[in-house]
Amino acid sequence: MxxxxxxxxxxxxxxxxxxxxxxxxxxxxxxxxxxxxxxxxxxxxxxADGGDGSVEAALSAGWRADTVPASDAWGDELVATVARLDDRAIVEVASICGLGSRQPTPDQAASATTRGVGRAVAVLLDQGVREITLALGGSVTTDGGAGLLEALGCELCDSAGQPLAPGGAALGTLARVRTTGLHPGLRDLRLVLAGDVDTPMVGPDGSAEMFARQKGADDDLIARLSAGLAHAAPLLEDAFGARGAALRPGSGAAGGLAWAGLLLGGQLRSGAGVFLDLxxxxxxxxxxxxxxxxxxxxxxxxxxxxxxxxxxxxxxxxxxxxxxxxxxxxxxxxxxxxxxxxxxxxxxxxxxxxxxxxxxxxxxxxxxxxxxxxxxxxxxxxxxxxxxx
Missing domain, CATH: 3.40.50.10350 (Glycerate kinase; domain 1)
Incomplete structure (x- = not known):
């Protein structure tokens, strides 16, 4: 035939x-x-649509594989594979602080951080990368991207002036934000936030309410995470001059990592659309x-x-x-x-x-x-x- x-x-x-x-x-x-x-x-x-497999999709389109130092959601060192093409890079969040096959406890869910993603971004900026796409799907975090921001030089402190503990559960103690130490490469960075959800970071259908349970949170922790995100949002948005970002559809992707990207001037795009263009x-x-x-x-x-x-x-x-x-x-x-x-x-x-x-x-x-x-x-x-x- x-x-x-x-x-x-x-x-x-x-x-x-x-x-x-x-x-x-x-x-x-x-x-x-x-x-x-x-x-x-x-x-x-x-x-791909912004989840795991995003780097592989880029490699199939002729991008090259590179590695950068990072750390997982609980601080263990790892080497992350990213896709590179000229001065562009794609970072797959799932490969750094992803849920994978893990079944986190509530304590682990409370302390899961996006700091490792921020470390990877900082290395790429040091190397002269000027466009970074964050493939947001598959994260185990609900920290509003606080770890990412800290790794890029933002200071988040409690009322005693001490740095916040890692994870979304600590956001309720945020009292002071300083952005003067942000990585200078962010000024010239085009940041693309590729995701496949339209959930806002805060609200009754926010990031904690919609996704934290599958990341190991119980009812008590979901309430704490939700309250922490709601408390931190106006403080950080005032510091970055981005009021209302936490209510934007899609800002709740990757436990609010998308929201942190918006604070840094990032552009939210459909993950599938990003990769079909790529x-x-x-x-x-x-x-x-x-x-x-x-x-x-x-x-x-x-x-x-x-x-x-x-x-x-x-x-x-x-x-x-x-x-x-x-x-x-x-x-x-x-x-x-x-x-x-x-x-x-x-x-x-x-x-x-x-x-x-x-x-x-x-x-x-x-x-x-x-x-x-x-x-x-x-x-x-x-x-x-x-x-x-």
Missing amino acids: QLDAAQRVVLAPDKFKGTVSARHLVGVMAAAIAELSPTTVVSALPV LDAADTIRGADLVITGEGRLDAQSLRGKAPVSVARLAGAFGVPTVAIVGSNRLPLESTGTAPFAEVIALDRIDPACARDSGLTCRLVGQATRTLVEATLDLSTNTENGARP
Whole structure:
């Protein structure tokens, strides 16, 4: 069975978090298409939306890997891999102070800090980097970016003049802010804050209320974190001249790290949009016959601009159909008609064990790729010329 040699398929999945990387998924999909039709042109476009996998997506687009010293959410030293291109860099927050597979205790959640991210940024500024994109997804912190600010030279002290303890639980004791020691490189920095949530930092649907529980906080700590962020917000915003930033949609990303970025003059952008631009996705998708995307879980949050939906909307602007292979499809029934996909295959409906088995996931992705390519491109069976049915 052969496709028209002129046909082209773009492979643009995000990762299946905790199971298979986006780059590996592209390889699996490409192999399945090559088996089905060796003459089909395949364009590889592994994508990200500001979470883990963001640096890998940049590397696939020709950026180079570099390393910088940093520390994790509890101060343990580490070496972080960042992506570099000329005087630009991408820092993946999840690789420095990420949740990963951890299950923090409330005490650990209370003291988790973004200082390590600030250390990485400071090193890049020392090296002459003038544009830094912070990929905000996957953090374990809820400190409002206080650690980042301190690592960049901001002084945060309590009423006795002592530096605050690490973590969001200490923000309620903030009494004095000094910005005179901020890193001079910040003056010329273009800071891009790439995230996929529209949560504000403070308020009834703020960062602590929406995300701190999954980072190890209990009810008491969530209340303390919320109160601390609300207390610190006006003090820091007055010091930086950025009143109201804590109420902006998206400022609550990464436990308020996005808010700290706004204080430094950063620009909030959709993580998916940032990486689609970085990958020149429009040029790759324009003129294709089909786009295959996917992610581990398709749900209502996906419709708010996560990578697969952003890919499908971009493809739709060029009249290119998009199909999706996902680990699980949890879109509300009333939203199904608004999802911009020609078809969706959910692997857990074929075999629920795929969520725990990367090998099984890859096999199912290969099968689903063949099914979608045949169905969407309307292949016909031709046994007379030796093609496989």
